[in-house]
Amino acid sequence: MEATAAAAVRVLVADDHPVVREGLCAMLASDPGIEVVGQAGSGEEAVALTQRLVPDVVLLDLRMGGMDGVGATGHIRRQTPHTKVVIVTTYEDDSDILRAVEAGAAGYLLKGSSRAELTGAVHAAARGETVLTPSLAGKLFRARTVEAPLLSGRECEVLQWVGQGLTNAEIGRKLFIGEATVKTHLLRAFKKLDVSDRTAAVITALERGLLS
Structure with a gap:
């Protein structure tokens, strides 16, 4: 009922590995409340497509050739402030998580996240909520020592x-x-x-x- 009552969350998927992109898109396609509106293979392409498509949420790989996920996040948040960015990556380094959040990312998920975790994160980010894989919370907190x-x-x-x-x-x-x-x-x-x-x-x- 909720999915039909409200407009679907429009998502752009950005990853430099086509197989990973297709896998993420397939997981998102299982949710009728989510619409994948585009795919990008680099940080630069993600920024350009976000400006053109203005999605609600961008799922963004952290490490790509050229502009990385953190750099792309900064550009997207400055140019399209209503679009939320969720980093989806295989890396759990404390400094990477901190850099992504400080660049304006709404969340940080691991690529091993389940279908339910991924789709739930997209909906949560679109609502303006913070999205962080529980296992990463402690890492982020330890990285902030001020x-x-x-x-x-x-x-x-x-x-x-x-x-x-x-x-x-x-x-x-x-x-x-x-x-x-x-x-x-x-x-x-x-x-x-x-x-x-x-x-x-x-x-x-x-x-x-x-x-x-």
């Missing part, structure tokens, strides 16, 4: 709701404050946490013990 800043109680409340996937308008209704006020609290939290987007803010706050 001192915890002081967030106000309201900033923590806002980030708590962001972590549950709520939009600014929805958070405003929950807290009985205006959407613009929610945005102000978020921007202040971003500055204190030294991050530039919602996903990185939630992950950083969790790692530093600022959210329950």
Whole structure:
């Protein structure tokens, strides 16, 4: 019912191995709520196709010839800010995960993830939620070792709701404050946490013990 009631999530798949791309597309095709709108074989092609197709989510390989996944993520987030990027890779290196999140990726999945994990991650990213394979969470947290800043109680409340996937308008209704006020609290939290987007803010706050 939900898949037919709402428009399908439009996805671009980018990987430099055709067999991997086809495999990911086949897994996504099993979900009627997901539509694969394009495939890219390089970071540069992913950036160009994202600008042309404006998908909801880009599934992006981390290591490709030429522009890598982190570089492509940065370009996509700057040029098409409403498009979410989820890194899908075989690599679990702490620094790679951190670089991807700091570049603006909404999540990080391993290529061994199940069909359900992959499709669930696409839907979650499209809703604005943070997507991170559980086994990678500890690695990311260990990679962030800077001192915890002081967030106000309201900033923590806002980030708590962001972590549950709520939009600014929805958070405003929950807290009985205006959407613009929610945005102000978020921007202040971003500055204190030294991050530039919602996903990185939630992950950083969790790692530093600022959210329950």
